[in-house]
Amino acid sequence: METPTIPMPKDERERQILDKLMAIRDSLLLLKRDRTKYIRTQDVMLLYDKLVEQVKQLNEVRKGEHKGENRLDKVLESCFQLISLFFMTIGRTTEVPAAYALTSTIKRLLDHLTEASLFSPKDLTSISNTLGRLEGILNNADAHHSPYLVELLANREALCKSMLCNLRKQLDQLDEPLQAIYERLISIMRSMSLANTKSKFSMTEVQKFQSKLKDIDETMVGGKFVGPDGAELRGSEVVSDLLSRCLQWSDIVLKRKGIIPEPFMDKYSILISIRNDLEKLSITQAWSLRETDLYDFQRQLDRIDEARMDGNWLDADGRPAELYVQRTLLYLIRRSYGYIYYLMNSSEPVSEALLPVYNQLQTLKRCLIEVKNSGGVGSVRELYPYSMKLNSIDNMRVDGKFMVGNDIPEGQGNVTELLAECFDINYELRVAAEELEEAEKVAPTPQPIVS
Structure with missing residues (x-):
């Protein structure tokens, strides 16, 4: 999650804090990797208290002023992400630190939903419910937890709510009959993307989805969606545009048959592996998930996601990925973030020992x-x-x-x-x-x- 391009802190006091944060992060990583015994609450709380102490010192050094992100900020982010997953693992899912990792994932999901402008009412309802639950956790935060962390999460939650509100406005522009068609198109688009990333590509499966799209296309009158009175429905242009995108995607998928060009094969293989592993965990999570394992998946996804230039990936020669590759990789990333969100949300308020x-x-x-x-x-x-x-x-x-x-x-x-x-x-x-x-x-x- 941190790269050589991120500068070291210039302030000597920040450098000392960075050294201590790196030691805390290393301890958290060692604890995460130890599968020989259950993670104990006292071990987690000891490291959490050390982390809170460093945050206090950092606030005293910066005194509310922050002149650009440096390596310390990235290491601090890693520490918070890890400690958050540890709180889930020991069953303290209703406490402030446990909310950190979930807000990170929600922010990622909302960024992608906003970028793609492809989302259903169910997506927004689920995120809204989770944010409501996190708001309750923040409102009941006790004095033991870092005020810095509480404030950070409150700001994140407010930002996520604002993004959610903007997405809702887009759906509110559609008349009710069109909202059902819009949701159906989103479902078909995702189903085609899933079929496109299966180990064995099925022409028949994609053709069935394409047939459903053509059935919807035939309900249009003069290229518009109209009501029983013959008047154009509000949002007809938006849904019509989405239908065109879906039909175009079905043609591309049928033409490419799930074959990814060699320059992007490495990224594709990594993302397929992550998606498949998370899918298995989503089925067996009650018996096999240790929430701290999600950290490694997130790091890999973040690295690939953040490697984009102007929303796209470049090959070794600096050439951008074609539309088919770009959409396929983005689908896998978004699907994986979705699984992580589901797994975090499903975390039981019980220690892994119990x-x-x-x-x-x-x-x-x-x-x-x-x-x-x-x-x-x-x-x-x-x-x-x-x-x-x-x-x-x-x-x-x-x-x-x-x-x-x-x-x-x-x-x-x-x-x-x-x-x-x-x-x-x-x-x-x-x-x-x-x-x-x-x-x-x-x-x-x-x-x-x-x-």
């Missing part, structure tokens, strides 16, 4: 609810497997706490609450089963019919 127990209880709860919704059980005996599993988890507690060695990991309340919910559902099912068995006992035995 996640195995938490995930088992989540699965048990889903199973018990499914049993309940399908009519319950015929006998108490059918509940034995669930009861035994719940009791075995309950017996893991020491003085009411789930311990890992001598540590009490974060998220005790969430795991205990989930365990209690499972016991409650199990109890309801048992009572219903017992009542059913009693009813069958007292029911009169049918008498044989005597002819």
Whole structure:
């Protein structure tokens, strides 16, 4: 994330702070790479407190004045990004530091949505909901957290809200019937881009999407989208332009068949690998994700994204990538940022040390609810497997706490609450089963019919 082109700080005091920040970052990276044990809250908080102390000193040195970005700012950004992901990993997802990485990703997503001018109402709704949640975290920030960090995040959140507002205005310019068509076109465009980046290109798949586009094209009257009264709908030109872009993209994709020119093959291979890895994590994240792993994906994506000149990449001879390559690479970057956003948003308020127990209880709860919704059980005996599993988890507690060695990991309340919910559902099912068995006992035995 930092490059030789970024200058070193000129102030000797800033250089001393930079040295200490680099030591903190190195410690965070070492802690991130250690897979032999769970990440402990006390280890994270020790490094966080050291980071906050350096931020205080930096504020005293700069006294509100900042004369251009230097290497210190980049290292500080890396430290905040890492510490943010560590807070997610230890389950402190509702505290200010955990919000830093999420705001970085939201800003990236909004930058790309603004640049491409391709987004759906669902994209904006999701980001709006997340920003609302982050605002609540900032409003409830306690004195332990750095005022600098709180202010930084508040400014980021305000900027993201402003960008979101501008994007909403674009959609508000469309009449309601056109908003549905617009969203459908966005979906088709993304589906074609996905088909274009699959390991095996399918002409038939893309042709089906192209056929859907032509069906939409045929609903136009005189090159315009009109209402039942024959009047042109507001925003017709915008949607018509998007339709043209989609049709053009379908022709290009069918012509190129997923083949990327050699000069850009390295970037493409890296982005495909990142996209595929993040896609797998999005499916198995409850069992396999350590949030700090997202740092490496973000660094790679940021480097490739920031290597663009005037929005495009250049080959070794300084020639810009053609439209097909540019759009393909941008799709992969945006898709990957989208996965990172989803994974961060899905982070559970439970330490990774307790996640195995938490995930088992989540699965048990889903199973018990499914049993309940399908009519319950015929006998108490059918509940034995669930009861035994719940009791075995309950017996893991020491003085009411789930311990890992001598540590009490974060998220005790969430795991205990989930365990209690499972016991409650199990109890309801048992009572219903017992009542059913009693009813069958007292029911009169049918008498044989005597002819």
